[in-house]
Amino acid sequence: MKPDLHNAGINMGLKPHELDHIEKQLGREPSLPELAVFAGMWSEHCSYKSSRSRLAMMPREAPYLLAGPGSHAGAVDVGEGWAVAFKIESHNHPSAVEPYQGAATGVGGILRDVIAQGARPCLVMDSLCFGPPHDAKSRHIAQGVVAGIAGYGNAIGLPNVGGKTVYDTRYEGNPLVNAMAAGLVRHDGMRTARAQGVGNAVVYAGASTGRDGILGAAFASVELGEDTTEKRSHVQVGDPFTGKKLMEACLSFGPELGLVACQDMGACGLTCAASEMAALGGVGIDLDLDAVPLREDGMEPFEVLVSESQERFLFVVEAAKAAEAVKHFEHYGVHAAVVGKVVAGGQFRALSQGSVVVDLPAALVADGAPKLNWPEAAALPPVAEYAEFSPPKDLGKPLLRMLSEPGIADLTNLYDHYDHTVGNRTVRGPGEADAAVMKLPGSARGFALTITGRGELCAVDPYRGALAALGEATRNLACVGAPIMAITDGINHGPPSDPVENRRLTETIRGLADGLKALGIPVTGGNVSLYNATAEGAIPPSPMVGAIGVVDDVSRVPRGELAADLALILCGTPLATPMTSAYGRIASGQLAGSNVSVDLAADKRLANLLVDAIRRGMVSFAKDAGAGGLLTALAKGCVRGRMGATISWTFEGRLDWHFFGETSGVAWVGVAPRFADAFLAMAKTCGVAAMRLGSSGGNRLSIKTGESSVLDISVDALRKAFTANERGAA
Amino acid sequence: MNPRPKAAVIVFPGSNGDRDIAESFERAGFAPVYVDSRETAPADTKVVGVPGGFSYGDYWRAGMLARYAPAMRALPEFVAKGGLVIGVCNGFQILVEAGLLPGALTYNNPPGFKHKWVTVEARETKQKSPWLTRVPRGMKLRWPMAHGEGNYYHPDGWDAIADNVPFVYDRNMNGSIGNTAAMLDSTGRVFGVMPHPDRATDPHIGSNDGALIFESAHDAVAQGLA
Amino acid sequence: MATYKIELIVKPKAGVRDPQGEAVDGAVKGLEVKGVKVHQVGRYLSMDVDARSTDEAKRIVDDLCKRLLVNPNLETYTARVEGA
Structure with a gap:
């Protein structure tokens, strides 16, 4: 991997052996947005890489x-x-x-x-x-x-x-x-995150996407020059009003309206939802980043991919019902847009302004983080017993x-x-x-x-x-x-x-x-x-x-x-x-x-x-x-x-x-x-x-x-x- | 047997007490229907409930952003024709903002959202209300309160409203003048209440004292008074 | 020493989500009023500050904003100082 790309990965929080693993699995160097995708999805928070096996x-x-x-x-x-x-x-x-x-x-x-x-x-x-x-x-x-x-x-x-x-x-x-x-x-009302049906639409619903919670300090130093953390990543703001509208819209959006699968956008946002849904279903997902509702100008593709803006869901919807689905959400006062589709194969792809900026195996993104086996101490340090103290005669004071x-x-x-x-x-x-x-x-x-x-x-x-x-x-x-x-x-x-x-x-x-x-x-x-x-x-x-x-x-x-x-x-x-x-x-x-x-x-x-x-x-x-x-x-x-x-x-x-x-x-x-x-x-x-x-x-x-x-x-x-x-x- | 009379529950974006008030109507014998605030209640509606919650997120000023909804604009005529309206918590705030009830509801004193089971006492009002026929004067009822802007204020003071206050808290909970917990309009048909009778209609969950309100309204409708 | 009248406006920092502003804007659109765009909802505070100069009054206000009145993660502010 080129030194500057390697450094960018390290700055995003990836470890050297993870960068090697990525390059080996892909058989090529990842792009910068791809590195961001891995950095988010292979973080401890998303991958449980240190605790999973236990x-x-x-x-x-x-x-x-x-x-x-x-x-x-x-x-x-x-x-x-x-x-x-x-x-x-x-x-x-x-x-x-x-x-x-x-x-x-x-x-x-x-x-x-x-x-x-x-x-x-x-x-x-x-x-x-x-x-x-x-x-x-x-x-x-x-x-x-x-x-x-x-x-x-x-x-x-x-x-x-x-x-x-x-x-x-x-x-x-x-x-x-x-x-x-x-x-x-x-x-019989339980939902799944399993994306299915090649050709089905991927529908985004909820608040628009801004530069919220973008991997914090790590990203500020990534090849982005003078931008400060402050400018690049905002504190996530909760909005219970939008949350409530979104909740009602989601709960009333069932299979009869074309629902196939859904997932909330939490940690690692759009990337996590899309790659996990694809990996679970054994299919691929193409995302069109230009279709994602944005709150700020000039957002980079990687920012759109890993933003943790609140109050958002991603759905897989039967292709024929996608337009109706968007209307359903809009009826509840919630933004919605078709942002992609389910495709054959197992690739998680993101397109921006006509070019493919991310093209990765969904399973590698969602479940491929190498397990981390940290060394373990043979025993825990002993804890002393309480020092002697004399018992009270009356229980009132201690009570x-x-x-x-x-x-x-x-x-x-x-x-x-x-x-x-x-x-x-x-x-x-x-x-x-x-x-x-x-x-x-x-x-x-x-x-x-x-x-x-x-x-x-x-x-x-x-x-x-x-x-x-x-x-x-x-x-x-x-x-x-x-x-x-x-x-x-x-x-x-x-x-x-x-x-x-x-x-x-x-x-x-x-x-x-x-x-x-x-x-x-x-x-x-x-x-x-x-x-x-x-x-x-x-x-x-x-x-x-x-x-x-x-x-x-x-x-x-x-x-x-x-x-x-x-x-x-x-x-x-x-x-x-x-x-x-x-x-x-x-x-x-x-x-x-x-x-x-x-x-x-x-x-x-x-x-x-x-x-x-x-x-x-x-x-x-x-x-x-x-x-x-x-x-x-x-x-x-x-x-x-x-x-x-x-x-x-x-x-x-x-x-x-x-x-x-x-x-x-x-x-x-x-x-x-x-x-x-x-x-x-x-x-x-x-x-x-x-x-x-x-x-x-x-x-x-x-x-x-x-x-x-x-x-x-x-x-x-x-x-x-x-x-x-x-x-x-x- | 007569069909159950229809009770419309207006649902604003951000309402969250709509189910609670609908359940309370249902237990009292009504057939509740949810009405989107962008629409108006069905023509055969006898009773309208404006539910609690955070309509429009309570942003800017609680109740303010909801008052112009089509369902709200239809209410003055509905009341003039004899319809009954109850507004609970945020619903009370909306009725006040819409001018269907006098005065204003402002930030609690001491400030902040507060949840508490409270005791309210029924008072004699000048105009008898179809919402209160089962509630004798002096009766004490236990309802939960859950609000941050329930401090009732009227620019002309207690004397201006005393005749229209059907319930007072047994002690001041939020800074309201005269411990005001509820308000009637001059017809008695519009009833706004800050604590929640709609959360006290199931003995399993703390109190059944709120049922009297909804049952009173059902009596009125059954007797052809609404 | 003189007393300065301060008017402080606290508003959401650029880029940070402003759910209040969005809700009010939505409600205005609901009234079918055309050609209006609500940008932000913030807070207003007026106070008196005793100080020796406008600059000192400003410093006191800035300090108060930093320590108490403004959440720098989410908000910015502008203060207008009027002399006595």
Whole structure:
């Protein structure tokens, strides 16, 4: 390859061995636009070249799985002819640069994946990790991100029904913004990205194309002389108004109107959509770049090819119906144009002003990136145990501290920025239960979704941390009566070029894979974001798990708020020994201590019990013990229900670890006293240790162990601690 | 049996509450039809719903860009002939912008979009409204609010509108004068409401209190009053 | 010290998508008004600034714009300064 072309490729982010591979595969030198196509499509973001072979460890099949990894969004059968398509996606780096638009376009992007599957989106959830709220820059990022998620989601009309927000110094400067969307589609309404039918038209619909998000800094230096990055590439701007019009136009554009295949234009824009559709269908696509609706003058062919302008879709349409299709979109106020056609062979070609500027095998572009096998460290550096500290005599002070801890404390003010009820499906929204519950149209049946993940645990042990995320997802869903049936995963990691980080990535994926096998459920697809690091170091490995389950009868879903006169039953066996936890971090002042407690089998037994009891209508209150441990969980139930509780309990071991440790398989259940014995009997059958420890009532939370009182505090004081710290992102 | 009376739901580009209000009409016994804002409602329409959402993206000023749509221009005559109109949230904003209801809806105080389940209390109004026959004075209802520009303002103050305010929030949510949550026109047939009765017509999803509004309208139509 | 009246106009940077401008333009076209093209939708702000000179007032405004009022990723601004 000529040196200047080689340098151009390197500047675009391609690696020397990739350039060699390109030249070898083509049997010639690539053109500059062709290099841009490879640079975009073989980026980590599009090709998963560093993670692909490891992701294959995860189980990806189940009889109820209607669309799996490789689809726009995975889809599961939730009954009554409905499927839920759902997926998680990260927008970490864009959100660090431009928090509002980064987050807004993250939401827009994940919605288009769901729409491309043919599903009408019905909810958004998010998992956010920020630096601590006392840091001004982190606060600025957090505020912008929340405003961006709200700005896009509210306007397009989707309820934000919950999520997770973590504050940790290790995300300073590198926030994580993972958005999950889900939509409903009839089983027979699912769409494909498989381009077919030589002669069929390729139709572009949506916003016009500008120089948005064009590979950022890399491209600015590519042979373009004096142009600055600023001029060449703009921040992507989300436009929920166009997004909404496009959504309605897409969802009403079905096979009867000539639809053959569709794909949203996300990362790497037109190139990604066209080459992937062609590769999937085993056909070629010719694109006429002069026909693409442009927003700016003088755009180079490569800019049109890799622009990441938002709110765009690409369709393959039966040739005879192409003109009608364009009219269909225009009726909805959306630009549309025929920009190409399906051709025989397997070439992805782009023409500009009469000459062919790109002529590449579609499969090479879409799937041909050589796998990157980074060296892996033999072992992870050990993490020390927490330093010794003496246990408190009274639980009041540490409990108030836990309740006010950012990430555990109330986020009502944050969630009030989001519409939770638009669409009339929200049975349980943010803070109302451990998982969001949505109902199906015209039915008492519904489904539940939760999003979990604890970088704090994964920083210590990514394998067990990943298992713990699956365990928490299992418990969260079980607390609303839904057995976990599938997940979408969002893997957020540091650079794989660092052998230790690369080992962590292996451990995380191995943890997810083993956990999924233990639970007997598949992954339906997801997202991998690598290179999350700042000068201070890599972020903690942060796999996010978005999990789904079916709820048979939404009228039986218990609440996460405590009601009066319930028998309070603790399920599971809390350990009274030091373990990695929010409590350990706060009490020891150490970021992490070794020993991540996880027992997926215990979580599964607990889930079987809860789901069965909830289906029978026995359970009024259910809350699993997550971050902050079982006492924090109960206290949250008290605050949300404005209800006291009296607990009497005798046990061995340290008081604080017992109440604030984070043992797997532990949850509180509140049942009407007449159901208590039956519930305990069911627990026994399910192999779950369960103890009736007290009851709800009054306005104080009081705990006795043996004869001594270890906690006696007003619910009002708990509420003040829980809500005092509502600075977060709000 | 009489066929279900027709309720037209106007759909603007950017509307997102159209399905919610249509479902609410349907549960109350209406046959909802969606009407593109570029067209006008069918001749036999008895009731028109102007839905919530972000018509035209709420760009420039919420409701402003929707007011001139053909479906909106037909409303004054429709009301004059006895038709009933409800506007929820963005629909309320559009009705105000179109001059079918008095006053203005401006940015919340404190500012920003806010979602919250709120309690509203029914008040006596000068003109009885066919939208409210099932809602006795003093009744408290639970509906969600979800808006950023719901701060009701009238240049002549509370006294100028007090007779026409059918619902007030139990505490000030957005800066509205007199805690105004809803408004009637002088005929009582045009009803604008900022929180969402259309999201409170299914007991599974939090509240059924909104059903009373749609059922009242159905009564009126069934009795030949609209 | 004198008080300067400042009028600040913040608008989308050239090339950056302006969904508001497009929506308003679409609505104007919907009114069937011919010969009108809406270019951009921006924001307006007026304020008083105490300073020793017009130049100082401008510097204060520029600094405020950089730090708070203008998002340089998306927006540009023009400020008109009127002396006391």
